[in-house]
Amino acid sequence: MTSPDNTPHGEADTARAAQTFTELGLDDAVLKALKDVGYETPSAIQAATIPPLLAGRDVVGLAQTGTGKTAAFALPILSRLDATQKTPQALVLAPTRELALQVCEAFERYAAHLKGVRVLPVYGGQGYGVQLSALRRGVQVVVGTPGRIMDHLNKGTLDLSELKYLVLDEADEMLKMGFAEDVETILADTPDDKQVALFSATMPPQIRRISKKYLNDPEEITVKNKTTTSVNTTQRYLVVGYPQKVDALTRILEVENFEGMIIFTRTKNETETLAEKLRARGYSAAAINGDVAQAQRERTVNQLKSGKLDILVATDVAARGLDVERISHVVNFDIPIDTESYVHRIGRTGRAGRSGVAISFVTPRERRLLTAIERATRQPLEQMQLPSVDNVNATRLTRFDDAITEALGQTSRIERFREIIGHYVEHHDVPEADVAAALAVVAQGETPLLLSAEDERAQQRRDRDERDRERTARTGERRDDRGPRKFDRDDRGARSERPERRPRSSERPMSSYRIAVGKRQKVEPRQIVGALANEGGLSREDFGAIQIRPDFSLVELPADMPGDVLGRLENTRIGGKLIEIRPDRGAPARRSFDDDRGDRRPPRRSYDR
Known part of the structure; x- marks a missing residue:
């Protein structure tokens, strides 16, 4: 059997990614959503999988986590959904609630311009009331863990009688976790004419048996990524919450000795927002993305090459083929969702024998992507710590010393200012050291040269407040003097309060x-x-x-x-x-x-x- 690009044994080469999403036959509203988030070029698994899924074929996709397989099944499903049907048309089974939430968020992002399409995550740990209310209102896509899906089926609260599409995501992981019987029960109890897509990193005998038993003449597609990174590039990562990313980036910019830098974000809007925030903090930064005209893009790149610009904030597509010798650092402000993008990104530095540094921001929920990148590139990433106040102050003092040393070399200007200082000292009876310190204050402006412990505490308070606002908006939790608390609504709309579970410690009974x-x-x-x-x-x-x-x-x-x-x-x-x-x-x-x-x-x- 061959893949859509006729490679032997169903292997999809990364060269397939050269085409665009427009060529794959996706719905216009889905293409519009992809354009919003800045995606133009499909990964290998997407290019090989989307056409047969759109044609109605069952598919077995063998690909590692991080190759972009979520979009490989989400985009063709969304392109064929009937928004007027209120019972679930698509069911995605995932091994963990974290993955289920990630898949659900991806569906919602790609369905941004599809009116009436609702996606529901169903997993253990979430109250039944939320899930039941959503099911009564009507949903087209359900993403869940096998155990909770089985629970709803046993209760009769989930109707899969009109299901058209079923996806098994990371099937080998589900079997390892003991969900084999649940998965087979769900497959057997759903309509026979449904379309099935099975994705797995490996093909153990049990997966092969399930494929033969429940899939109808599936197209088998294997993706082998050509993921190699330069040995001249030092790769590090920082675990950081989303609200703290800008402040963490600012700290890193303070202490890293960089010449030119590219910062990658996932979306076009984020490039403009981040570049503006960096300019407000005194950095020379500009954004390029798919909406920037070619002439403007060339001017911006030339400014980066000449040193008039130090930081470029870009999307993957906008930075393809960019080769600027000054680029010493690459920062993944948003870690890429596939390993190919990661390799392309950090390939902008460490070129032609030069050394480079790649730093990736990883939120706690994105550790799976980090693991996938390390596995695919066969190179471990070193975890780094956020630079401390002492680190920042030491760097600032060094740069201040360097600025003084450089100024002392300008002999003629020094002589003129020496006369002015001498005149001030003579008429005001002030020691020269005090005058020098006062001039430093004038030159520094309102921004203090050194950070203090109070500055650090104030920043931590701002970070905590921002995290609390984000948590409240996302989950309904709020923080009070007793710690985080969550408010759930039952079927009658009543509010009930329960404390959040405490983390385990070594002494915990x-x-x-x-x-x-x-x-x-x-x-x-x-x-x-x-x-x-x-x-x-x-x-x-x-x-x-x-x-x-x-x-x-x-x-x-x-x-x-x-x-x-x-x-x-x-x-x-x-x-x-x-x-x-x-x-x-x-x-x-x-x-x-x-x-x-x-x-x-x-x-x-x-x-x-």
């Missing part, structure tokens, strides 16, 4: 919980962690010892775990079997869950229609 699956069900610890983490919104740090017995298993979880977390875990299934989680009291394994529940947890709420 743990309690043992019993679940009704064990060796007889061939359960493994990774399946338990995967299922409980997804449905309960837990992290790996929340798990202690796991003991698997013949008919049940014991799992250590935080003793102060809120009752609503246990409530969310009540309907969790592993291998299709309800786990019936309850605190372990050393009781017989067959004892009824309800008999031992008592008052330790709130009563189960029913959302059945």
Whole structure:
């Protein structure tokens, strides 16, 4: 079987990415959204996968995370959706809630100009009320984890009878986490005439079996990326929240000894916004993107080459083919979503034997992209710390000293000012050192030369306030004297308040919980962690010892775990079997869950229609 570019064995070469999205046959509204975000050239997996999906073919795509496969299935699905149909037409299964949220955000971004199209994330850890309300209003695309999707199907709250498209994203990861039975159940219980796209980094026997059983003559496409980076380029990354990116960038610009720099953002609008913020902070910066006329682009690049401009803020497309010897640094203000873009970006520095530096900003939710880049380039990225106040002050003092040394070399001008200073000292009886300090104040202006601890604390307060505003806008949480709190709305619109779960520490007390699956069900610890983490919104740090017995298993979880977390875990299934989680009291394994529940947890709420 061959891919659309007729490469043998279904291998899609990165050369396919030379065409544009316009040539692939996508809907005009989808193309408009792509133009808004600055995407013009598809990656290899996108160029090879979109045409067969638009033609109605089932597809098996073998590609690593970070190759742009989300757009590979999202764009053709959105191009064929019927916005008038209120029941789900597309279902995307993802192994983790983090990936489900990323996929959902991508769908929403690409559907910006499609009227009436609604996308819903469905995952463990989120209240049922939000999901049920959205399903009643009508959604066209559902993105979720297998466990929570199965839960809705068992309750009868998710109608997939009119499903047209089903995507298995990172199928090998779902199997590793123990979702194989759930995935097969979902595949079997959805319409036979649906179109299926399966994406996986590897092709283990179980994935091959699922493909043969549930996909109809699929087109198999394998992407092998030519991802190599220059050995002359030092690659580092900084973990930073989105609201802090501009301030973090400013700190880095203060301490890095750069000559010329390109800063990459994902969207055209962000290039203009960031360039303006940098100019306001005193840096010589300009933006180029797909909307900038060619003549203006050439003028800007020439200014960068001549030294009249130090910083260029650009999108991927605008910077393709750019070769400026002065570029010593590349900063990924937004980490790219595919490894090919990363390689192209940092290739703007470290060229022709010159040394270069590449720094990538990574938000906590983007660590998966970082891992994919390291795997694809076979080069680890070194984590860096945000420059401290002392680092910034040391750099400022060094530059101040250098400026004085340079000025002392201008002998004729020094002599003229020496006479002026001498006249002032003679008539005002002020020591020369004080006059020099006063002149430094005049030259410095209102901006202090050195940062203080109070400046740092004030900045931290501004950062925290900005994070809180972003959190409130995104999730409904707000911060008060008791810490972060979240407000959920149930089906009646009532407000209920619950504290946010505390992070685990090494001294955090743990309690043992019993679940009704064990060796007889061939359960493994990774399946338990995967299922409980997804449905309960837990992290790996929340798990202690796991003991698997013949008919049940014991799992250590935080003793102060809120009752609503246990409530969310009540309907969790592993291998299709309800786990019936309850605190372990050393009781017989067959004892009824309800008999031992008592008052330790709130009563189960029913959302059945």
